[in-house]
Amino acid sequence: MEITKELEDRLRLLNAKYEAIGQDLISYLDGLLYSEVTTYWDYIQLDTLLSLQKPKTSFPDEVVFIGYHQITELYFKLAIQELVCLGKETEPTKSSFLMRLNRVNRYFDALIRSFSIMVEGMDQKEFLRFRMALLPASGFQSVQYRQIELHSTDLIHLVTSSKRDEFTEDDAPEKMYPFIYWKYGATEQLTGKKTLTLTQFEVRYDEELLELSEKCSNTNLWQIYKRLSPEDQNDPKVIEALKTNDLNVNVYWPLAHYKSAVRYLSKSGEDIAATGGTNWQKYLPPKFQKRIFYPALWSAEEIASWGKGWVEEQIRSLLKGL
Template sequence: MNYSRLTTYWDYIHLDTLLSLQNPKTHQPDEFIFIAYHQITELYFKLTLWELQQICSDHELNEDELISKLQRINNYLVQLVSSFDVMANGVDREQFLKFRLSILPASGFQSVQFRMIEIYCTDLYNLVDKDLRSRLEGDHITEELYEHIYWKQGATEVLSGEKTITLKHFEEKYSDKLLKLCLDLQNKNLNRIAEEFVPKAQKKDEITDLLRQLDASINIGWALAHFKSAVKHLQRKHNAIPSTGGTNWQQYLPPRFQKKVFFPSLWTQEELDSWGKAWVEQILEK
């Protein structure tokens, strides 16, 4: 038998290539952990997008298929939220403060896959900065809403109010791609599908619970896990160290400040009013 033609594990998953992608810029040992963790996170984002893309493109999706895909997404999100302990507890703070200077102005803020997940999940209006939503309520063109998307407000210089270089780099590389995605999904994102699908579904309660879990996992659980890590590594007794991207993370990360909700019709007004509040207070008390 010619064994050279058989598929091997290492060739199938490109193991050598995969293990060659962690290239620290400093000699701080924990920078390797920092890089590997973010790469793993991006792979989970890709898995999540893989399911969302199928949901939003399949016009004949049945209830069981939707439930299966939402369960998969939620499983990925559970892993993502719990994995942030790798960052919060697995990266030495002093090492981080040393190697962070070598990666400026790169930031996890620049994860285009996470932005794509948000756009796949909900109407663009629900991603508009909360302080501007009342002014932009009603019929507005996609381009106008995109200009006021919440993450742009989170990437402004704290003192000057100008766009950070992190945001400028991100917009230069990805704005056209993201705006096109917004236009493509304005009538077929997950929120629109849910609004049409849930009321007439036989398994309405199960689908609703899965959508609520997805919403809370990303917009409360993930945001707070990130916030917890930032507090540990960047918060000092009397002030805070700027993030690598220069974002005003104290205002950008906490869910109760963003009030970002993918499926607002699935929550009570009381739940929306207290969105993430108890979780943030619990973290700050620790």
């Protein structure tokens, strides 16, 4: 084989790379000689991936339930990666802001469109049986969902709506964190006490999430947006992308999700208790939670009617079909 100029150049570059870190290029070339070529199944860890669906019952639809939760968590992971990358930008540009935010928006678009896999894709009788084997686990315990929220907005906007007025944006995260909306939502229907689903989640994640909320007070998406030039902040494309994000995460996804709760947990007028034990009819609808990441971008009227029209219309059509 001829040692071409191109090959020589590459060897020189490789040598410089390994010398810089005190390593011997020849040993690394030996490594190349003996290593296996990469296969698709090893690269994406297919065997491991397909071994991760471990149903607790023998109902086939439980695999649909587990699989779709896992798919959702993978999209959440990709969304967080974009938000973390943006959070590290000290001088963000409009193009990087839009590029990353539009990626997050696409992941949520995909999740919203595919939620029918849950809403229509399982047998209700099977669902109601296998879910009893999962108590008290609930999607409520999805830490990545909470991380997305903290990476998106100032903590004050995640404080439960009835307490929000008691805080200002400058309050320390540790002062606001105990009043975050989901701590209020997860109370037992009958006693009003914290649910086991919530207390387990708090033991596992409270410390981590409080730390993250402190970190995100300077790095969340809204703070990054405010670092753009005034001209870029007013760019209709930027505002549109932020509004889409707000609607996707706080109205359309919660609504698609709520539809599955209505489909499986509402039965001719009576409500079936949720696995997490919350008063889900009151807790889940966007119009009650009024979670809005970027309120400064919406009119008072839009805020007042947040999530209303969509929810009512969807519930009416769903209840008709039951």
